[in-house]
Amino acid sequence: MRQGWLLFLAIVALGTAIAVFVWAGWWWPAILAAFGGGWLVATSRVMPSSHMRSRLAELERELAVAQQEAAVAAKAKSAFLAHVSHELHSPLMTILGYSELLLEDVQNGTAQTDQTITWLQRIYDSGKQLLELIDNMIVLARLEVGDIEVYHDRWSLGLLLDELEKTILPLAQQRHNRFAIDLEVDPAIIIEGDRAKIRQILLQLLHNATKFTQDGTITLRVSLKSSTEGSALLNLTVSDSGIGMSDDQLDLLFEPFTRFDEVLTPRYDGVGIGLALAQRLCLAIGGSIAVTSQPGKGTTFFVSIPVTPVSVSTSVER
The missing domain is CATH 3.30.565.10 (Histidine kinase-like ATPase, C-terminal domain)
Incomplete structure (x- = not known):
């Protein structure tokens, strides 16, 4: 807005100067005023003010910070996916492995009580580990969006x-x-x-x-x-x-x-x-x-x- 007023005042001053010089018969000063005023008007359009330069510098700094934060977030996301994959993979492999062994023993009629109990316990423990991880992630997601209830039991x-x-x-x-x-x-x-x-x-x-x-x-x-x-x-x-x-x-x-x-x-x-x-x-x-x-x-x-x-x-x- 301020630049618009400055441009308007510059044009008015230029027109006034040219009119005065022409009226007085001073053609050379009028020509110089026209060229000088044109340069003034042109530069007023292309040269940013000190306020604009400060704002541009501030925006550049904010952009650099945002890019850095995005890079950190991307790295954290990749690390998270790697960790979650590992935490899910290990108990799942345990469950599948011992389930397969149990199935083979039952089909072959070679199941032994003590061994079966041990394998079932490991399957159960791995299932609990998976459930705890998934539950924690669900609760954290709900907390992040404020979707949580508070209870007052005794x-x-x-x-x-x-x-x-x-x-x-x-x-x-x-x-x-x-x-x-x-x-x-x-x-x-x-x-x-x-x-x-x-x-x-x-x-x-x-x-x-x-x-x-x-x-x-x-x-x-x-x-x-x-x-x-x-x-x-x-x-x-x-x-x-x-x-x-x-x-x-x-x-x-x-x-x-x-x-x-x-x-x-x-x-x-x-x-x-x-x-x-x-x-x-x-x-x-x-x-x-x-x-x-x-x-x-x-x-x-x-x-x-x-x-x-x-x-x-x-x-x-x-």
């Missing part, structure tokens, strides 16, 4: 912790780790909150701790702090003495499909959605999550979730 804190211990302890022992639960609250207390999501948050954090800790210690600390009237904060701390993370890694920790162990991929399985899922579940139920870590010294996650403590004598909805 449950025993002690029973939930017992269930977690039975699940995590064998995994910790496989890597020669010690697993401990440090309680600062009565385990018999009944809590009202979203049990399924709290359980999944803890499972993701504890699985992560067992995966990256060898010959160390994994600790789950649980406390309950009163906040407003009738409600409280369920504080959960998951700490390990594992490999830890750098500050740069912490900045990307909760990004989906992010893995920091590309060189060590055969050693650490997973597609990189566990911590992203834990963070989004925590936020979905009104909680918060933070993390501290040092390379070689371990990692600690701090989770706070609003819940409602209920009298122990109150019936529990299952």
